Amino acid sequence: MIYNTLATYYDDLVKDEQATKAWVDWIEKHKSACSMLECACGSGEITHALAKKGYTMSALDISQQMIDQAKAKDPTISYYCHDMKDLSFLKQYDAIACLCDSFNYLLDPEDVTTFFQQVHDHLRPNGIFFFDTHALDRLEEFSQEWNETGEFQDGTKYQWSIESEDDWIYQDFAFYTKDGLIQEHHLQRVYDPKWLKQTLAPYFEIESIDTDFDHPGICPGEKYFYVCTRKETK
Ligand SMILES: C[S@@+](CC[C@H](N)C(=O)[O-])C[C@H]1O[C@@H](n2cnc3c(N)ncnc32)[C@H](O)[C@@H]1O
Structure with a gap:
C-alpha cells in the first residue's frame, strides 16, 4: 500500500x-x-x-x-x-x-x-x-528520470526517482531501513x-x-x- x-x-x-x-x-x-x-x-x-x-x-x-x-x-x-x-x-x-x-x-x-x-x-x-x-509540462520535465537520494535522522537512507511516460508519472521510493529495503511505487496521471x-x-x-x-x-x-x-x- x-x-x-x-x-x-x-x-x-x-x-x-x-x-x-x-x-x-x-x-x-x-x-x-x-x-x-x-x-x-x-x-x-x-x-x-x-x-x-x-x-x-x-x-x-x-x-x-x-x-x-x-x-x-x-x-x-x-x-x-x-x-x-x-x-x-x-x-x-x-x-x-x-x-x-x-x-x-x-x-x-x-x-x-x-x-x-x-x-x-x-x-x-x-x-x-x-x-x-x-x-502538462511535468510530462516533458520528467521524460528524463529525476533522482534524489538522502538520509533521514533515524539513519534510513532513501532514493526517490520520478519518470514520465505518455500521460503517466511514476514515482519510486526505496527506503533502506535497519530492517531491510522497503519500496513504494506510486502512479499518477496527468489530465x-x-x-x-x-x-x-x-x-x-x-x-x-x-x-x-x-x-x-x-x-x-x-x-x-x-x-x-x-x-x-x-
Ligand atoms: C502527495 S500527498 C498530499 C497530501 C496532502 N494533501 C498535502 O498537502 O501534503 C497525496 C495523498 O493522497 C492520498 N490519496 C491518494 N489516493 C487517495 C484516494 N483515492 N482517496 C483518499 N486519499 C488518497 C495519499 O494517501 C496521500 O496522503
Missing part, C-alpha cells in the same frame, strides 16, 4: 512552511473561514494551518499512516480513513479541497467523474471546490485541462484556473490550480 512507509518520512521529504502559507493564502483569497472537507489530507500540514485560520476542518485520506501523522498534529480535527471517490457517508460542506498533488492519484477518467460528482453532492449551495493537478474543463462542466462553474498560484490561466509551470463553484443543476 502506498504511503505505508512514506508516511513516516513524508514531512522530512516535502514539508515546506512557505508553500503551506501559499496554499492557505490561495484558499483564503477565494473563501473565508467556513466548514471545509479536505480530501487526501496527507500528513495534515495544510489542514492544520487552515484550522488555525478558523476553518472548521474535516479531513479524509486513504492511508491510515498519513492520518496518524495528521492526527498527531491536531487531534481535534475530524479525520476519516476512506477513499475520496466515496464521500457518501459524509455531510455537506461550504468548501471541499483536494490539494498538493493528491488529485493526480485518480488514475482513471471514470474516477475523476465520480469524484467530481461526489464533491458536487457534498457541497452546500454556492460551495467552493479547490483542487490542483500536475501541469489535459481541456478535458478537465469539459468534465467539470456538468457539476461546477470554473471561477479560475491559475498556474503555480499566481499566473492566471494555463501557462508553463508545475501545477494548475482550479477554483470551482457548485452548480445548482446538473
Whole structure:
C-alpha cells in the first residue's frame, strides 16, 4: 500500500512552511473561514494551518499512516480513513479541497467523474471546490528520470526517482531501513485541462484556473490550480 512507509518520512521529504502559507493564502483569497472537507489530507500540514485560520476542518485520506501523522498534529480535527471517490457517508460542506498533488492519484477518467460528482453532492449551495493537478509540462520535465537520494535522522537512507511516460508519472521510493529495503511505487496521471474543463462542466462553474498560484490561466509551470463553484443543476 502506498504511503505505508512514506508516511513516516513524508514531512522530512516535502514539508515546506512557505508553500503551506501559499496554499492557505490561495484558499483564503477565494473563501473565508467556513466548514471545509479536505480530501487526501496527507500528513495534515495544510489542514492544520487552515484550522488555525478558523476553518472548521474535516479531513479524509486513504492511508491510515498519513492520518496518524495528521492526527498527531491536531487531534481535534475530524479525520476519516476512506477513499475520496466515496464521500457518501459524509455531510455537506461550504468548501471541499483536494490539494498538493493528491488529485493526480485518480488514475482513471471514470474516477475523476465520480469524484467530481461526489464533491458536487457534498457541497452546500454556492460551495467552493479547490483542487490542483500536475501541469502538462511535468510530462516533458520528467521524460528524463529525476533522482534524489538522502538520509533521514533515524539513519534510513532513501532514493526517490520520478519518470514520465505518455500521460503517466511514476514515482519510486526505496527506503533502506535497519530492517531491510522497503519500496513504494506510486502512479499518477496527468489530465489535459481541456478535458478537465469539459468534465467539470456538468457539476461546477470554473471561477479560475491559475498556474503555480499566481499566473492566471494555463501557462508553463508545475501545477494548475482550479477554483470551482457548485452548480445548482446538473
Ligand atoms: C502527495 S500527498 C498530499 C497530501 C496532502 N494533501 C498535502 O498537502 O501534503 C497525496 C495523498 O493522497 C492520498 N490519496 C491518494 N489516493 C487517495 C484516494 N483515492 N482517496 C483518499 N486519499 C488518497 C495519499 O494517501 C496521500 O496522503
